[in-house]
Amino acid sequence: MLRNFVTLFVLLMLAAPAQAAVKVVATLPWIGNLAREVGWDKVIVTTLVKPSQDPHTVEAKPSMIIAGRKADIFMYNGLDLEIGYLPLILESAKNPAIMPGTSGNFDCSKFVRVIEKHTHADRSMGDLHHLGNPHYHYSASNIVNVAEGISGALAAKDPANAAFYRNNYKNFASRVAAHEKKWRSANLAGKRYIAHHKMFEYMALDYDFFIVAYIEPKPGIPPSAAYLESLIELMNIIKPDGILVTGLSGQKEAEFLSQKTGVKVKTLPADTGAMPGTDDWISFMDTVINKLKQ
Amino acid sequence: MRSFILTAALLIAALYPYQGHAADDLDLRLKKLESEMTRQTGTIETQQNTINSLKEELNRSKPKDDLAIQPAKPVEGKSSGLFGGSLMSNPYISVILDAKGYVSNLKNSQLAERGIPGFASEGSGLRNGFNVDAAELMIFAPVDPYFNLYTNIPVTKDGAELEEAYFITTSLPAGLQVKGGRFKSNASRLNAQHPHAWNFAELPLAYRSFLGAEALGGENGVQLTWLPSLPVYTLFGVEVLQGDNPLLFGDNSNWGPHAYTAFARLSFDTTDNSTFYISPWVMFGKTKSSAILPADQTTGNSFELKGDSSLYGIEAVWKWKSGKHKLTLQGEYLYLAQKGDLTENDTAGAAVNTEPLKRRQDGAYVQAVYHLDRLGIGARYDRMELFTDTFERSGAQQSFGSKPWRLSAMTEYELSEFSRIRFQFNHDRSARDGRVNNEGILQFTFTIGAHGAHAF
Numbered sequence: 001m002l003r004n005f006v007t008l009f010v011l012l013m014l015a016a017p018a019q020a021a022v023k024v025v026a027t028l029p030w031i032g033n034l035a036r037e038v039g040w041d042k043v044i045v046t047t048l049v050k051p052s053q054d055p056h057t058v059e060a061k062p063s064m065i066i067a068g069r070k071a072d073i074f075m076y077n078g079l080d081l082e083i084g085y086l087p088l089i090l091e092s093a094k095n096p097a098i099m100p101g102t103s104g105n106f107d108c109s110k111f112v113r114v115i116e117k118h119t120h121a122d123r124s125m126g127d128l129h130h131l132g133n134p135h136y137h138y139s140a141s142n143i144v145n146v147a148e149g150i151s152g153a154l155a156a157k158d159p160a161n162a163a164f165y166r167n168n169y170k171n172f173a174s175r176v177a178a179h180e181k182k183w184r185s186a187n188l189a190g191k192r193y194i195a196h197h198k199m200f201e202y203m204a205l206d207y208d209f210f211i212v213a214y215i216e217p218k219p220g221i222p223p224s225a226a227y228l229e230s231l232i233e234l235m236n237i238i239k240p241d242g243i244l245v246t247g248l249s250g251q252k253e254a255e256f257l258s259q260k261t262g263v264k265v266k267t268l269p270a271d272t273g274a275m276p277g278t279d280d281w282i283s284f285m286d287t288v289i290n291k292l293k294q
Numbered sequence: 295m296r297s298f299i300l301t302a303a304l305l306i307a308a309l310y311p312y313q314g315h316a317a318d319d320l321d322l323r324l325k326k327l328e329s330e331m332t333r334q335t336g337t338i339e340t341q342q343n344t345i346n347s348l349k350e351e352l353n354r355s356k357p358k359d360d361l362a363i364q365p366a367k368p369v370e371g372k373s374s375g376l377f378g379g380s381l382m383s384n385p386y387i388s389v390i391l392d393a394k395g396y397v398s399n400l401k402n403s404q405l406a407e408r409g410i411p412g413f414a415s416e417g418s419g420l421r422n423g424f425n426v427d428a429a430e431l432m433i434f435a436p437v438d439p440y441f442n443l444y445t446n447i448p449v450t451k452d453g454a455e456l457e458e459a460y461f462i463t464t465s466l467p468a469g470l471q472v473k474g475g476r477f478k479s480n481a482s483r484l485n486a487q488h489p490h491a492w493n494f495a496e497l498p499l500a501y502r503s504f505l506g507a508e509a510l511g512g513e514n515g516v517q518l519t520w521l522p523s524l525p526v527y528t529l530f531g532v533e534v535l536q537g538d539n540p541l542l543f544g545d546n547s548n549w550g551p552h553a554y555t556a557f558a559r560l561s562f563d564t565t566d567n568s569t570f571y572i573s574p575w576v577m578f579g580k581t582k583s584s585a586i587l588p589a590d591q592t593t594g595n596s597f598e599l600k601g602d603s604s605l606y607g608i609e610a611v612w613k614w615k616s617g618k619h620k621l622t623l624q625g626e627y628l629y630l631a632q633k634g635d636l637t638e639n640d641t642a643g644a645a646v647n648t649e650p651l652k653r654r655q656d657g658a659y660v661q662a663v664y665h666l667d668r669l670g671i672g673a674r675y676d677r678m679e680l681f682t683d684t685f686e687r688s689g690a691q692q693s694f695g696s697k698p699w700r701l702s703a704m705t706e707y708e709l710s711e712f713s714r715i716r717f718q719f720n721h722d723r724s725a726r727d728g729r730v731n732n733e734g735i736l737q738f739t740f741t742i743g744a745h746g747a748h749a750f
Binding site for chain 2: 050052053057058059060061062063065066069070080083084085087088091092093094095096099100101123126127211212213220221222234238248249
């Protein structure tokens, strides 16, 4: 009995490295999508956080730890977005290949022009990410940079297919560039929005619109009734073009504000796969821009 | 932009409908509005500045359409860290304050000596009124690419105490990891949790009965764990510990390490939103304890056990989390097998009698905790001696009274991830004497410094 067990064990352990594909573990859906975009059939991608889950509050589940154990490359958003579970997963996975400082530890934010860095931050200001705004996945220029970073990281793990990864990246970049023209013609410049969380600042930069106020008085802190009251007064003056929320949080408050002011709520996908027709990054961004245009 | 808003504000201020409020009420509202406007204008200005500077930077560097020829190098000057990613702190430091208000129908003197007869002689440690057990100081950081180091120093009114100080290896192959130093045993999940991570204000009754109010506590020793590369999560671990816990093991000048643990964990996701976890474990070793039985009330004689103990446990957890809803169901069963010599010492410390002691006792708890966003409610039921209550002195079964049990209910609210208020009520019948302890606990937990881990 015991011998059978041991044999089964050994077999299972040998079975895993038999596949040649690079095993990528990505924390967020969009990262997994980018890895697939660049790696195609040469990678096996496991995504830890589901599109319906808030990446701020995820718990380090054992299934995530075992995924980390088997990863060749571990890709994450960075800028402290995954601070609650990433360090725990990396340490508990007992996989030296993905520890910080190795080629298997890929911090996507290293390829991003980070905005809103705070030299001074304490938690009376809310749950501020003082390394900078971590929600850069709404930004075409940054996403293309990250995709190129991924192509380099995959090439380092699998040099035989370096040209393949590079080509896929170039292909992705030119498709994004083509779409970007369309997105720019959506004429979002000068529009003024209210947002629930500091999610859309990179996009505001890219397309020259404004987030004039937030439903959260401070990041991660829910609004009081008095604060919502003052927001209504402000909205009646400013007459914003919409209230931006994602499916993850803030919808109730947004609906309330909308009722009081008549300003429309625009629910944007929080990540790829969060809404129908957002399965890859380009269609995700298409949906975002279309929702803003409406 | 700014002038637009200011004009609008003035306009609104002038036209603001006067509905018979007192003049200073209107004044107050206007001031509030004004300050809000200033704040919002500030936000817009900051954003405009960021836009301008970034645009300049972009224009200087290159045209945007040449995406394909960009070099793949990281943006410079970017720093991020493993633990808190903090720019200001290496090592990472956090302080956790756990403050409790406590009311009970019992007096403090009764609470202090209210043990669980047949299990542990010590009271729970809480007193009517204000209780601040400790400010927990945690310091942690990677040592180098091979080790992480953690320390946990609760500072009490009596001074600082080294509860934990241990390293964890980060570069061993084959899914192996070594932990060493002083640490809370990972044999059971609850044993390793810090008080601020508990779902209730105190540990389950079975833990207090077999291990003490703080479970095994910090133990000097070494641990080896193995996470094989399997389709599902399975973890195996063994530990060799000094065995200082005064209830289950105990200190003896002649003994070296004399406590051992072994544990296995299995977990898999039952759906995208739910996870199942099960873990059998055992702690065993030599025991020298005088905390099992209280001193004899008439003679003042104390009792000390010298022998061998094995404590077995099995825990099962099922968690479901969807959107803002989270439900956790968990339960654990503990079984103690203990055998040895019970020595009765008089007040001068001289042995007056020695007799064999044999124990086979068990206990369990089940609990359910439900969270909706920041609000949580939970209930727990504790019961000792479910299937066995053997406590034999010289072969004669001892009778302590009715079986101990306790019912707890709690509700908690998290103002942010870093502060929590919890109210808990316990109906406690663990003292076997028919005297109930109805206790109310108001608990405040605050965390500053490095971000804590969202452990399973």
